[in-house]
Amino acid sequence: xxxxxxxxxxxxxxTRVRKKAFIVLTLAVPLLLAAFGFIIAKxxxxxxxxxxxxxxxxxxxxxxxxxLASTPQLRFVQATGTLAxxxxxxxxxxxxxxxxxxxxxxxxxxxxxxxxxxxxISLKKQGAVEDALNKVFxxxxxxxxxxxxxxxxxxxxxxxxxxxxxDESGKEADSNAKATSLTAYGLALAIYLFIFIYGVQIMRGxxxxxSSRIMEVMLSSVKPFDLMMGKIVGIAAxxxxxxxxxxxxxxxxxxxLTPMLVDDKPKTEMVTKAPAAAPASADAPQSSSAKxxxxxxxxAATMNPANRAGGMFSALGSLPVGxxxxxxxxxxxxxxxxxxxxxxxxxxxxxxxxxxxxxxxPITMPLILSYIVGVSVILRxxxxxxxxxxxxxxLTSPIAMVIRLPFGVPMWQLALSIFLLILxxxxxxxxxxxxxxxxxxxxxxxxxxxELGKWMFYKG
Amino acid sequence: xxxxxxxxxxxxxxANHVALSGVSLxxxxxxxxxxxxxxxxxxxxxxxxxxxxxxxxEGEIRFRGERLNPGHIAEIGYLPEERGLYKKMKVGEQxxxxxxxxxxxxxxxxxxxxxxxxxxEIKEWAGKNVEDLSKGMQQKVQFxxxxxxxxxxxxxxxxxxxxxxxxxNLIKDEILELRKQGATxxxxxxxxxxxxxxCDNIALINRSRKVLDGPIGLIRDQFKTNTYEVEGKGxxxxxxxxxxxxxQKERENGHFYARVQLHAGVRPxxxxxxxxxxxxxxxxxxxxxxxxxxxIRRVRETMPETLVEETA
Numbered sequence: 019x020x021x022x023x024x025x026x027x028x029x030x031x032x033t034r035v036r037k038k039a040f041i042v043l044t045l046a047v048p049l050l051l052a053a054f055g056f057i058i059a060k061x062x063x064x065x066x067x068x069x070x071x072x073x074x075x076x077x078x079x080x081x082x083x084x085x086l087a088s089t090p091q092l093r094f095v096q097a098t099g100t101l102a103x104x105x106x107x108x109x110x111x112x113x114x115x116x117x118x119x120x121x122x123x124x125x126x127x128x129x130x131x132x133x134x135x136x137x138x139i140s141l142k143k144q145g146a147v148e149d150a151l152n153k154v155f156x157x158x159x160x161x162x163x164x165x166x167x168x169x170x171x172x173x174x175x176x177x178x179x180x181x182x183x184x185d186e187s188g189k190e191a192d193s194n195a196k197a198t199s200l201t202a203y204g205l206a207l208a209i210y211l212f213i214f215i216y217g218v219q220i221m222r223g224x225x226x227x228x229s230s231r232i233m234e235v236m237l238s239s240v241k242p243f244d245l246m247m248g249k250i251v252g253i254a255a256x257x258x259x260x261x262x263x264x265x266x267x268x269x270x271x272x273x274x275l276t277p278m279l280v281d282d283k284p285k286t287e288m289v290t291k292a293p294a295a296a297p298a299s300a301d302a303p304q305s306s307s308a309k310x311x312x313x314x315x316x317x318a319a320t321m322n323p324a325n326r327a328g329g330m331f332s333a334l335g336s337l338p339v340g341x342x343x344x345x346x347x348x349x350x351x352x353x354x355x356x357x358x359x360x361x362x363x364x365x366x367x368x369x370x371x372x373x374x375x376x377x378x379x380p381i382t383m384p385l386i387l388s389y390i391v392g393v394s395v396i397l398r399x400x401x402x403x404x405x406x407x408x409x410x411x412x413l414t415s416p417i418a419m420v421i422r423l424p425f426g427v428p429m430w431q432l433a434l435s436i437f438l439l440i441l442x443x444x445x446x447x448x449x450x451x452x453x454x455x456x457x458x459x460x461x462x463x464x465x466x467x468x469e470l471g472k473w474m475f476y477k478g
Numbered sequence: 479x480x481x482x483x484x485x486x487x488x489x490x491x492x493a494n495h496v497a498l499s500g501v502s503l504x505x506x507x508x509x510x511x512x513x514x515x516x517x518x519x520x521x522x523x524x525x526x527x528x529x530x531x532x533x534x535x536e537g538e539i540r541f542r543g544e545r546l547n548p549g550h551i552a553e554i555g556y557l558p559e560e561r562g563l564y565k566k567m568k569v570g571e572q573x574x575x576x577x578x579x580x581x582x583x584x585x586x587x588x589x590x591x592x593x594x595x596x597x598x599e600i601k602e603w604a605g606k607n608v609e610d611l612s613k614g615m616q617q618k619v620q621f622x623x624x625x626x627x628x629x630x631x632x633x634x635x636x637x638x639x640x641x642x643x644x645x646x647n648l649i650k651d652e653i654l655e656l657r658k659q660g661a662t663x664x665x666x667x668x669x670x671x672x673x674x675x676x677c678d679n680i681a682l683i684n685r686s687r688k689v690l691d692g693p694i695g696l697i698r699d700q701f702k703t704n705t706y707e708v709e710g711k712g713x714x715x716x717x718x719x720x721x722x723x724x725x726q727k728e729r730e731n732g733h734f735y736a737r738v739q740l741h742a743g744v745r746p747x748x749x750x751x752x753x754x755x756x757x758x759x760x761x762x763x764x765x766x767x768x769x770x771x772x773x774i775r776r777v778r779e780t781m782p783e784t785l786v787e788e789t790a
Contacts, residue, residue, distance in 0.1 A: 022579055025575065025578055025579060026579075029575055033564075033566065033567060226565075230562045230563065230564060230565055231558075231560040231561060231562030232562035232563055232564060233562070234526075234531065234556070234560055234562075235556065235558060235562065235563075235576065235620075235623070236579070237529075237531045238529035238530065238531055238551070238554070238556040239551055239576070239579040240579055459531070461560075
């Protein structure tokens with residue numbers, strides 16, 4: 019019997035893996051992802067690489083022009099000639115703008131400063147020029163009040179926050195809410211996608227077997243339970259293969275593409291891997307992890323990027339990695355098997371793929387619900403009552419509990435949840451196997467829930 | 479001969495109807511056994527119990543004297559009426575897969591697939607996807623899948639459906655050849671002429687009950703009505719103390735055809751003696767009921783409504 023189960027799983031695996039669609043999809047997804055990331059990174063880096071050159075025509079007599087500090091993104095040069103000449107001149111010289119400081123500019127109330135640009139002036143460019151001017155004027159004001167340049171330089175400081183989580187017992191731990199959330203989110207998404215993509219494949223597979231009328235031949239050789247579980251396990255292997263290949267290929271493509279992006283900053287690598295974080299990279303040359311943080315939080319505090327990234331990694335290190343990994347594997351497999359059996363039962367119960375809708379709903383609902391509630395409610399309040407109950411109920415616990423794991427879950431809750439998951443798994447497989455056993459030989463009958471209920475009690 | 483399969487008082491009920499009640503059968507080893515019955519009589523239920531797709535509620539099935547168990551799967555080949563193969567699988571791989579599920583080793587299966595494909599002259603199909611084959615071709619593949627593991631008991635449900643006459647003949651010869659090699663065949667069909675042609679024994683199931691079984695010759699004898707067909711020249715009188723002319727047809731040039739039923743105790747020779755005196759006899763033979771007639775008659779008899787009518 020065991021060897022038959024193996025044969026079935028093997029067939030399910032091989033026929034799928036050898037399909038053109040599988041190969042194409044496996045290759046295409048990382049390439050598309052990389053191409054997408056590449057474009058975003060390219061756009062972002064080109065934005066950072068170009069230096070805007072702004073001509074300055076200083077009529078104020080305050081010597082502002084020489085004080086304006088150039089940055090890699092913004093360079094100030096002296097304008098020549100009259101105002102009219104300068105207006106034409108900066109365009110001819112392919113410069114990006116002309117800053118005009120009028121005569122009689124008041125340090126206390128600098129008004130009438132004009133900025134001419136080619137076409138529309140972007141807010142970002144305008145902001146950068148304003149920042150540079152503000153700095154000059156505040157320096158001027160401080161000097162006027164008798165503070166020396168040396169003192170000024172010493173006054174400047176860069177503040178950096180170090181977040182420390184304090185639990186009820188007063189124990190301190192490095193905390194980085196973003197790292198924790200990101201981990202939780204990533205794990206939940208992986209489980210959600212895996213169950214959905216490959217669960218539907220199970221359902222389709224059973225449907226195809228049923229409509230091809232091969233069931234009777236199969237069942238005269240093997241037990242329906244072996245047939246069902248063989249399919250579920252075979253498809254799980256397909257999914258794991260695909261996920262693994264996606265991971266390896268994405269990494270490989272990323273590694274190849276990274277040097278191609280002229281940028282030598284470490285951010286490009288991250289950008290190719292996580293396109294979602296890329297848009298944030300447009301604003302400043304910070305290191306990638308810090309930017310991901312910024313992207314997620316919109317945090318206004320400017321900190322030392324290197325330290326922030328370091329803090330993120332040390333926070334990742336402080337997560338209960340062992341527990342997360344253990345839990346993830348349990349909930350990943352448990353969740354997939356539990357839902358896989360249900361999807362298989364739906365495939366067996368209906369004749370026609372279009373009839374699946376009515377039975378799909380009660381299965382996909384807890385799955386979608388646990389994902390949506392998970393990333394909205396549980397992620398914000400991982401110890402709240404919603405989080406607790408959803409991480410106990412076997413249909414929602416695979417996603418709900420995995421979201422809670424990085425935040426730390428009391429051992430008894432984890433144990434209880436796993437116990438309930440196993441009970442739920444046995445229960446659903448029992449129910450699914452019964453529906454499956456009767457359903458696969460049932461043709462031309464529109465199945466109702468009442469009917470399904472009766473099937474539970476049919477004798478073998 | 480010793481039975482290869484016995485059904486003993488088998489009962490099977492579904493939620494709202496009884497599929498089999500108290501069915502007992504013996505299938506002699508090496509025979510071709512016709513399992514007959516109208517649609518919905520319970521044939522498929524019985525077959526599914528024998529092939530272990532479902533189990534009986536009561537009673538038991540014995541295979542060579544042993545209670546039927548999963549170990550017998552390798553000894554049984556089953557061609558269901560609802561044919562089907564994995565459409566996206568290649569013919570060779572599909573046969574290999576099904577044979578392995580029936581307990582054949584990979585190397586054995588490969589060798590046998592080769593010889594069967596050669597035998598049916600369809601070697602070049604091995605690498606083709608099943609969905610690219612015609613319906614008749616698929617049927618051939620399915621037949622091979624049924625017998626590939628060299629089963630001792632082969633169950634064929636409507637084996638000729640979907641075949642053209644040439645291929646149907648090919649399959650018929652294969653069935654007879656398999657029997658010659660010692661296999662027993664259970665043959666479920668509505669085509670009575672092939673039953674008459676091939677079966678040694680039959681059983682008739684109607685409304686979940688076995689209503690008739692035995693060797694085909696004995697059954698026919700049992701259903702003889704002591705009726706004779708006569709062809710000749712002249713005219714038969716219709717009423718006679720010894721017999722009754724059931725039917726008489728005039729033909730050209732004073733010829734006739736008649737069916738004559740003898741009264742109890744009257745011998746065919748008595749009729750012949752009378753005929754010789756009365757008409758010029760051209761043909762005289764006993765009217766043996768066809769399986770088709772027996773089938774219809776027996777099914778009608780065992781329908782409750784018609785039973786009431788007849789007794790009333």
